[in-house]
Amino acid sequence: MSTDDQKQVGCRNDCAESLTFPKQVKNRPGLTHIDYRIGSYADIREFLLRRLDREPLLAAWTHREADDPGIALLEGAAILGDILTFYQDLYANEAYLCTAKWRDSIDDLVRLLGYHLSPGIGGKATFAFGVKGSTPVVIPASFPVKAQLEGADKPIDFETIREFIAEPAFSQFNLYRPFVHPKITNNRNTFAVETAKLTLKLEKGDRLMLVKDPTESQTLRQIVVIAEVSEKLDCTEIAIEGSWQSGNVDSHAMTAYKLGRSFRYFGYNAPPTVTVVVGQNATQVPVSFVADVHPPSSTSFKKIVAEASSFNSPDAFSVSSSPISERLSDLSVQILVSPVPPIYNPALANNSFPLDQKVDDISVGSTLLISLQLSNITPTDSDSTYFFAKRIALVSVASATHGALTGGTTVVKLDTAIGTDALRYTDIRSVEFQEVVGQAFTIMSTREADITANSSQLFYYGDGFTYKKLEERSLQLVQGQQVEQVTAGIDDTLTYPDEQITLRPLTIKPSLQKLTLGDFPLEKPPKVTVYGNLVEANQGKTEPQAVLGNGDNRQVFQTFKLPKAPLTYFNSKSETPPEVPELQIYVSDRLWKRVPSLFDRGSIEEIYIVREDTNGDSWVQFGDGKTGARLPSGLNNIVAKHRTGIGAYGALKPDTTVQGGKLERLDKIWLPDIATGGEQPETGDNAKEAAPGKVQSLGRLVTLQDFEQETLAIQGVSKVAAIWGLLNYTPMVMLTVLMERGREQEINEVQQILNTYNRCRGFQRFPIYVRPGNLRHVYLDVTIGIDPTFQQPLVKRAIQVAIGVTGEEGNGIDGTAGLFGLPRRRFGEAEYETRIAATLQNVEGVMWVKVSAFGFLLGTGDDPLTLKLPATKLNPGKLICENHEILSLHTIHFQPQFVTTISIGEC
Template sequence: MSCQHDCLPTPLFPALIENRPALDRITYRIGDYACFRAHMLALLDQSQALSAWTHRGADDPGIALLECGAIAGEIIAFYQELYANEAYLRTAQWRESVARLVALGGYRLAPGLGGEARFALEVKGNEAVKVPAGFAFKAELEAGDGAAVFESLNETTVYPWLSKFHLYRPRRGAVAIGAGSTRLELSAVAGHTDLASRSAAEIKPGDRFIIVPRDNPWEQGSGVFAPQQRSEILIVKRTQTLLDRIVIEFAGSLAVDRGVEIDVYPIGRSFRHYGYNAPPSYGELNETTGILNFTPTEFRRSTGQAVGNASDRYTDLSPTELPLDTEVDDLASGGLLVLTGHLTAMLSSDLDPPPYTSRGSVQTESVLQGYGSGKGMGGFQDFLPIPILSPITVVRQINEVRQDTLIWGGMNAGASVPVISEVLVPNPGITSGSYDIRRLQMHEVIGDKLTLRAESRWLDGDFGLDTELAFFGTHAEVVALVGRELLLEDDSGVLQSVQVVSSVTDFDLAQRDESNPWIWPLRLDQPPCYPRDAFDEADNRISVYGNLVPADQGETQDEVVLGGGDARQAFQTFALPKSPLTYLLHNERTPPQVPELEVRVDGILWQRVETFFSSEPDDRVYVVREDEAGNSLVQFGDGKSGTRLPSGMGNVRARYRTGSAAHGHLKTGKTPQAKDRLQLLGKVWMPQPVTGGAEAEQEAEARQAAPARLQALGRLVGLADYEAEALALPGVRKACAEWVAPQGMPRLRLVVLTDGGSATEAEAVAAAMNSANRCRGAARFSIETVQGVRQYLHLDLSLGYAADRLAEDIEPAVLEALGVEQDSAEPQHGLFGYLDRQFGQGLHVSQVIARVQQVSGVVWVRVDALQSIPLGDPPQTDPLALSVPTLRVRREALGCQGDALLALHAEHLYLNLTQDQAVKECEA
């Protein structure tokens, strides 16, 4: 049957109200202005009584009145639809509507939470300073308007030397000084190892040091004979002080391998033995024959016998008299001389022979001639005493200095004669010792004996499982680090929080004092995440903050009078004069968010309860509620559920804190400041972002959490119950629970997406969930709470739009359809909106094309590139810090890890809009 002529058309007014389930918005309007006007005019046309009224122009007062009725009808229909939508939780848009709807099931929108911060303080002076609990700081954050106020949680002792300092990688063990070394470290001065004594040496470029070998076989009781190493003279090129190390660089390098440490003496002038430059022979005239006889000059001198023996060619000299090659008048008695030369002697049978090995050692081949292959049968015993030739270096004190005129062979001149404290070789086992005066040098000692060691070495690479670092300071300074939390920061801003686990007994004062700074080993609770060379002593790239003061958001207000009690009133209510009231997380409470509020009535502290349901008539309790404007209301009982307020004038007083929702980093160019005054306080730093702060629960989150919480009835049984419990926590935007059993150990894995996305916020959620599981769950399994991450994508998208549309209208619609994150705004809906996506949900390129194709005015769509952006390790959460891959590819499908949520930021979207020319041609 055809309806062209036989069926009545569907009436346009009133419109049929019909809505399918699960709509985000319902239709409830029976018509608009045009429908109302047309319907009333149709009724007018059908009226027999008004058939003569044929004029329909607006200039007719009756028609004008009818049109006014149509306008009123449209307004009423508009508000009917608005109120109808506000009557359902899924479609309600107003916050007060959502709050009242969820309250029907006993659910209340979570208030905003105060953030948590850690401030690092610089303290001036030399004494410790106590920061009292409640000390106020203020900071301007990127995510807020105005300055947020924080107050310290407890009393903290801060120290000037821990304001901002360095820790260092531990040094490796001592090593031997090798030939070719050009840099050594000063380890002791006259046996003193403290820094003050070593710094007092005042070593300058150009200073000369002479090495005095520690192996000295020439002294009495030296035991087994071994040839002495030869001495060397070192010339200082430059010095550098690094912590407790005084590094000396020399102009040359060492020629001989040495031990772990060497002794050196700073020397001034160097002298030669008188007569070293005498003629090789001298002539004597034989008066009888008249012949001039030449006698070789004696250049060898015994170590134990006197010189001269009444000879007129050599002045009498005892073995301890060593004449200089010049006259000096400033060589003081009591000073030291370092004597170097080469000694020839005989080794007596009561000493073991030296361990000769090769030509390269200190003795010469001629010394080896008397040795066989072993003792007896031509061995050592057959050739005792044994001739030896060895370098000699000894230190002798000057007992006195006399001036004299000396004769040595054919030489006669004035000279200074120091008398030394002991002969060169007092060892009785070495006999017939002699030395060549031409090779003997006497060096004037002008300072204390110095002990040098090889330059320190360190390990490179990562720390692995090693948790040890080093601290430079006094004993009192290092003791202040015991149990202390430290914050490490490298030059790129990477932070790590650690704690010192060393105890006081680890800082032993053996061979140390309390007044000088020393290097102390320090153990941390975890290995540093930086390479070892970042803790280098010369180029340290890690700053350490030691004066950390934990604080939470909230400014304490002066005690205020809320009003007077009236015993006649039930549920008497007062509003706090300032908002927002600060709430903080207390995991042991249900719900965990607790207001920072104290209420006293007639000076007595009353207790806050979550509800009056279980309160007795005489219980001094109150509840706190938030109205639609965010104001906090304090309500008291009715005499049945909680006692009524006693009557009085201004007897209800309150002390509270205000401020919430602080999170994120400091604003660029801003620094935190102390709001209160504290003596000797210098700079204030806030290296870490503020965490834990959250806005009051949004309507979108409440729509998800409230029905699930109502279904759970306060219990935690199924996965949905745990998700709803997590979503009810302030700052949690999304939650996903699943059962996992790694290594056969079942547990519940809860992935959450918080406002700040930090590990600290995830830890707070974990603590609250564990507490809820113990109190209201089965408590038969552990809960693993994981901070979800946004897996950002790169999308290169080209599209054509209709010729009758504008690009500036198409682009915002496309961004909205895709759910693109712009600036700090995170879209809830769209292809990449966090409410419309699930953790671990992948993506196919066809989904992108389909979603954009649905935008009105878009003619065609082409995806040129689609790929994930590597987040790094640890994952980078700031999309502006992620760059688009250089090699761009198009993936047909993208996977996603279970703790990740696909997201698209405007910086990673290349959107190319082109007016569709084919449509323009056809339309033309």
């Protein structure tokens, strides 16, 4: 034997190395991949060449290069053997369930166990409809809607589930947080008025008289000047110059008057003395500024009090206008001749007041505000000021004299007197009149957020008619990417129909979870958009009615292919398995029933089954006359009505809009939330895990493993763990279910399906409680020493696979089999620094590993991109999560540092 056929290394005696072809096939049980290949191209080529060397007749044939035809023929045989052994190994693995990789192979294998891979599921979405006009619009059932979702190659067809009445007012609107009107205190400079009750126009610069209680004569009051007027919802808000400084008001509201002109009492500015000539003597007599403003209770006349002592001529009274003459004739006026002159000429009734100017545009019935001092004796500067708001009963023009002052005046007669028997005298110099423009109105403190309110209370801004229609209406509250769907409830005491647009209370169920009351401010622009015309739709396009073929009563198990795929399925809590197709089969114009299986069915039952092939096409199969009836013979008598489309999931693609069918007064359609529920056909890996367990359970729910296997077979479920537990002191089967990311909303559907399974195929001894599981994301920093002879990018890729990072699927890195891969982890399973180091140490090319930081990320939620690293990274050596959590590592939180040194430290 030539030396070329011998291998010196590892053989002390220069013996020839034994051939590896044909390799003996030996595989221990439980392997995820079996080695069934007896040799590769190199092994077969070496075997053939060595046999050639051993042939005595060919000893002279020493050339071994491929340019020799004989050697080329041998190498061709080695290539053929390589191909055959490759496919032998591949087919051998595909022949066993635990080693199969192809979905077709897994499908064929699990069918032998009576397990069928779940078909694709259609998605569901809630669309918001915007309609125009002032009357409702009816959205019919099966109304077509088309939306381009993220990740989808083409727009997806949806159809509305049921008829819906859309209100124009609920297309898009806003809600507001609960509020209070605080009590008015000093230093307040903003006020509000209900716009609907405001009958006059308020502008910057207008004067207002703010009065706590106009029925009290010594109430708190203040004249203010408007600095700014703005509209806010149903209120007109007023900012004043300065602030309220008249004291704290034990209420949130006051009475306000818009002021026009200001007047004084006629004669308030008269000279303090008057010259009186008696005979040949001229005397300076003081002028009285005291007036009696309240009628006496015991006499029918009034006294005109004078402080002078030398006046005795009643002829000094002169009446220059007929209205005054007529009015004076009606009054019981008795002038007491005394040395004290009357205060006015002519004398006036107690509830009549002359103004300091002559005006002709004061209206009877308007309000006059009066501020003056009152006393039971001669008033002094220290007397308190009193306030009265009176209506004008009569207006007249007169010429009056007070002391040395004579002039024209407008006399106003009030509807009621002011003052009391004890407080009847005033100093006319203290009297002020304020003309009121329009009617009095109520002014309030501006609204402020109610910090004591709970998150189930909001306010709707609208009229009573639309408010009543909010009862039990579904609403979507949208702010950016955050969406909450709630049901509204109204206050029954406020359901009377009215057209006043105001804030009306709503109760929402459930209370706010993602949003807060702070997202519903009382000012505009609002932060949250509310959609009230919500219409549920599911995926699927209704295809034209199709003729499948002819029935032939002579044939058994007739099978027909549906003309278009994929057939739409939806989960149903009343079916086992839960996937139900959107399909109706009519045989000779009669509707036949779909069943899960023909096994153990009656011979005359008009039934059929539906199956999907590996290409996704759907086939309808009928009975053989023993298990299900045969088809009656007929021409084109097998007709199908079906819908197509599966897998709708995700949010609306940016910069795209929802397209709807033709509908009068339809304005726009929105998809605020994501489409959910859509699933592609079940993967082979999931079937490999679920099928054996379902076979072992024999279709019954007995053990905890039975519950786990049935749950895992439901589309959208990624991980499940079942335990016996107590909830509110009630024993039950507690299932922790981890849904695929983004499908947490479908957890209730899983609960309903399992409840049906428990009733139909379980003992119903214990209730089932499904609680959502979640991923607990961690960070990991490691320093890794690599062999300098290995390429660092390849080593890093192998490390990411071994550690099981997520987020690298787009780069072709599958970490599902790694340490943090979901299939390898259990709920509540802890992780250790030492196991991490050992896992990485086993990667080819890694020399040593040091874990420098390992801990939990900060924040909540399943999206690792929204979580934050702690300010100080720690390394506790061990991380323990809750029993409803699974540890997960995203690629952005895995920070390996590579060094090319061979060792670190002493060891």
